[in-house]
Amino acid sequence: MSKATFSVWRGDKSGGKLVDYTTEVSEGMVVLDAVHQIQAESANDMAVRWNCKAGKCGSCSAEINGMPKLMCMTRLNTLDLSKPVTIEPMRAFPSIRDLVTDVSWNFRVKKTIKKFKPRKPDAPDGTWRVQNEDIERPQEMRKCIECFLCQDVCHVLRDHQKHEEFIGPRFLVYTAALEMNPIDDDDRVDDLKFKHNIGFCNITKCCTKVCPEHITITDNAIIPLKERVVDRHYDPLKKLLKVFGPK
């Protein structure tokens, strides 16, 4: 058993500060274990959102040593414990208390995206026929656990606070899952350009780096969507072909 110090952000939307807590740590512990231990030993009024402790519910998102991570999936042996480990709430969202942030903006954004609209069924019994290979791409996007770490690290939201204009990587992944679905019949390309402002993304790949589900957000969701927007809005040759090509 050895001791480690954790600087935990304590406060609410009116302000707060980092408070140091020292606790015993042992092999196999994750940051969430340490936070629970601190709660039990010396700060039982500390607010922290958590649920599954298995990296599947996406509740315990926080910034550990400045990087957005799931507390339940960050093992202490991956951190330098000779210095205090900082644990802060996600910076892109307003604080409720301590490590808990108000992520409700994300759920409001989700409602602005056109829902799944299936095409006419393939079979008389009202079912569809889809090849496995065609569902692989949207399937990757469906791994998302909505932890919102990608939203937190995205500088368009985090630093430029374009929440009113830009839907962020999480909802570009969501849109990609719908757009690439072979059964879905709706069109979201114009919305991506005009309403959701996909052009704000400057593909720094930070969202991909922090995704705990290892979804290749930038390469497999955002860039393919950007290319679909280019097809329709920025490709003069395609426009010409549309006008003069065979009808």
Place this chain on the structure above:
Amino acid sequence: MPEAVQRAAWGQTRRQDTWWVEPLIAFIVFTSFIVYATYRAFAGGHYWVGNYLSPFFSPELWGASPHAFFGNVPSWLPAWLPYSPALLILPFPGGFRLTCYYYRGAYYKSHWADPPSCAVGEPRGSYRGENSFPLIVMNLHRYFLYAALIFLIFLSHDAWKSMWFLGNDGHEHFGVGIGTIILTANVVLLAGYTFGCHSLRHLTGGLFDVLSNKPLRKKAYECVSWCNKNHMRWAWFSLFGVVTSDVFINLLSRGIISDVRFI
């Protein structure tokens, strides 16, 4: 709009790792490349030796070397106008790299600090991204891709020519020198980079939701996706490949080094 915690100041972060190393290396390498390529394009000269032609100057449309497609520099060209074969063609591969999805992400960090690195504070408050001019032109990447694909044909031709050396009998004979290896490796690296292009990935198959009924497109999409997985590595290695080829031919042409023939 949610009231976010607080906007971080420039460079402000709680990250404890060496987050600044990657953008710093990118800054040094990309800047050096731009300076070197610009110098070579304007300086001209020492860009060919025998059957070797520097990729910076290929395809050579008009020029003094035997590689020029249309002979010497046209006489109608005003004398005051700076001319080198590279000036005519470098904007195309340059534009391909400038608008490349990988490079964009990298140099927005290294040269524009937007952001300097993930979860690190930025210098500017305002932001327009690629939504408006000038960065909206990045959407023309696929047109530079078309040019890059054509350039690959010329560079492959150069690699092929680098295998045929003029003998004492006045005929060309097959051979392999250091230059052959460098120019062939260069075209392989450039092909890996070009065939992994995100726009090409889209054009080959990404634009369709169903690929199972298009076997040829599906195969092409899988091949491009394979290269695309390591697009960053191809981008870096091909950058070094082009510079190595040019430096080698430049030094060879100046007589500072000599070629070694293996065959």
